[in-house]
Amino acid sequence: MNWLAQFTSMSAPFNQIVHYISGSDLFKGIPFMGILWYFWFRDSDPKSKTREIIIATLIGCVVAVFVARAANNMGPYQPRPFANTALPYHTFVGLPVPESQALYIWNSFPSDHATLFFSLATGIFLISRMTGTLLYLYTFIFIALPRVYLGLHYPTDILAGGILGLACVWLSTRTSVIKLYGRRSSMLLAHYPAAYQAALFIITFEIATMFGDVRMLLEGIVKYFPR
Template sequence: MWNNSLNLAVFNWMGQYTTVSAAFNEILHYMAGSDLVKGFPFMGVIWFFWFKDTDQKLNIRRIIIATLIGCIVAVAIARIVNNLGPFQPRPIANLALPQHFYVGLPPAESQDLYIWNSFPSDHAALFFGFATGIFLISRMLGVFAYFYVLLFIALPRIYLGLHYTTDILAGAMLGAVFVLLCNRERIIRLYDSKCTSLAQRYPAAFQAIIFISCTEICLMFYDVRLFFHGLSKYVH
């Protein structure tokens, strides 16, 4: 799956630049792991629109809730495919590919990079899903969000050998499709009345739950995964 012409062409082209600038490599390495670059800008945009929604006819809050649900479903499916699908090593751990040297960066410390399936990218599923939700609210800002995800989230992960181009494309399609599906009127009807009732009866608690959910989503469920990882070790 990984050894197609697109993946190899992008991998070899980007490999020309890994020894050019240590500063450039360090910047991309920081961007790939920084929640300040990845999740928090989207969290800010979502809560900006959440509090801006004073006209119920705009349905902005409905779009936000549907987008969060779509992102959760997309990431869940990406993780299921990661765990149950055919194993595909990340480019940085693929011995069939030339191993690029990244000047200025230490060797990867996490063994997860070597044992996790690379296909599809859950980062792409999540953040292209977010960009799709923003696009449904504001076309202009949505286009900017797509370019932001591409330049500051997707391309650094390809450059650093964390994903193949097809991993990113598959994740992006997964995120966009499920956010669009969850924003269809037929799907919204399944939970809209319940959410509206809860929001009216318990507005503070409802918004607190949305805030916590949004935070965990933007952090790629890091704390949740860490909790279950520790729990599985304890149970074992």
């Protein structure tokens, strides 16, 4: 982290580009969902098991993010690197001061970004090893590394999130787990293909945007809920 920090005061445009990449759905969720939908339509034959794996992957990634957020909210507080006064202070030229950023008071461990996108990469890896391997690399370079560079996460946050995401999708794609819902899911798709896929699109959109609208709704409900 100290090695990366030596570059934070060199170039404002570079910092702004990294900051944009770290927060842009165009570089995060949209490519993953585009690839999932590509495989969904390419391998429509039930014998390929691709659609079965995609549904299991989406279930696994949602469970993984839920576990990560629970750990964030209920685990011991760990300030993010850019908010940790025990670490050397680094200047990010061209970016807002850390104290003005919403994540300044958020718990750091584990990384929900790493959890979500490593879990999606794992599901795609089970469909296509070449594509999955490239997505693992993409997740590391364009999602994980920028968040470490910007002081949003420690490497251990990324590692823990990645392991959590991988484990949840590995479990959700086991045959014994798929049997719990697979038959009913296939029946719904067969009887109501348009409605099923429209609902699935909405779900994948929310996953692609890190459940932004859902979180906003829940925050609004909590804000006005009587205590």
